[in-house]
Every structure is written in C-alpha cells, then in structure tokens.
Amino acid sequence: xxxxxxxxxxxxxxxxxxxxxxxxxxxxxxxxxxxxxxxxxxxxxxxxxxxxxxxxxxxxxxxxxxxxxxxxxxxxxxxxxxxxxxxxxxxxxxxxxxxxxxxxxxxxxxxxxxxxxxxxxxxxx
Numbered sequence: 650x651x652x653x654x655x656x657x658x659x660x661x662x663x664x665x666x667x668x669x670x671x672x673x674x675x676x677x678x679x680x681x682x683x684x685x686x687x688x689x690x691x692x693x694x695x696x697x698x699x700x701x702x703x704x705x706x707x708x709x710x711x712x713x714x715x716x717x718x719x720x721x722x723x724x725x726x727x728x729x730x731x732x733x734x735x736x737x738x739x740x741x742x743x744x745x746x747x748x749x750x751x752x753x754x755x756x757x758x759x760x761x762x763x764x765x766x767x768x769x770x771x772x773x774x
Contacts (some may be wrong), residue, residue: 658768671745672729679723687741696756708754737771742767
C-alpha cells in the first residue's frame, strides 16, 4: 500500500510562488497516476491538477492553468505542484492523491484511491 505525505505548504504573499511535494512510500509511485486537489474552508474539495504514470500527460483546472505546473520524479517517488502567481483564492489545504488506473487522465476525487493528509497553503493579499 502506498502512503502519501505532502510537504512544502506555508504562507506566501499574493503574486508569490510555492512548491508543494508529495512523497510516496511503500510502493513505487510509477505504478500510479497522481493528482492534486484542494479544499478551502467551507468549500468542497476541488480538482487542481493531474499527471499520468510516466509524466507524459497532464491536465489542470481552468482556475490554475498557466500558473500551476504538476510534475513527478519517479526515481525519487515524488510528485510536485509548482504554484506561481498565487492569489488569495488559492488558499486551501492541498492534497495529493494516487490511482492505479492509467487509461486516461483523472480529475474526479472519487477516481483516486489513496490520499495524503494535506498541507496548508495560505496566500495573503
């Protein structure tokens, strides 16, 4: 069973950048397509970005396209979310998720089987 641990969250000013990481242990991450989701207070969890097993395909929510980049280093068993031009509305707990499926890119939370505990990202105005 893969265990996922997020890190790298914190407080950043609007317009700034941050990189959050998701490290996997237990099994090789290359067997999983990965996703990032976020949940702001009082809101439902929403899709942010997804990446295929080999990193060759990615997809993003419209709200983050052009600002966020998802990447992975399977040798390090780690997935990253690089966030640029951050806005206060990006404030949320960010979760990484894994699915063994790899037929296509997955964007719904119910398509992912494994979740990390989350890392807080706060963007001040």
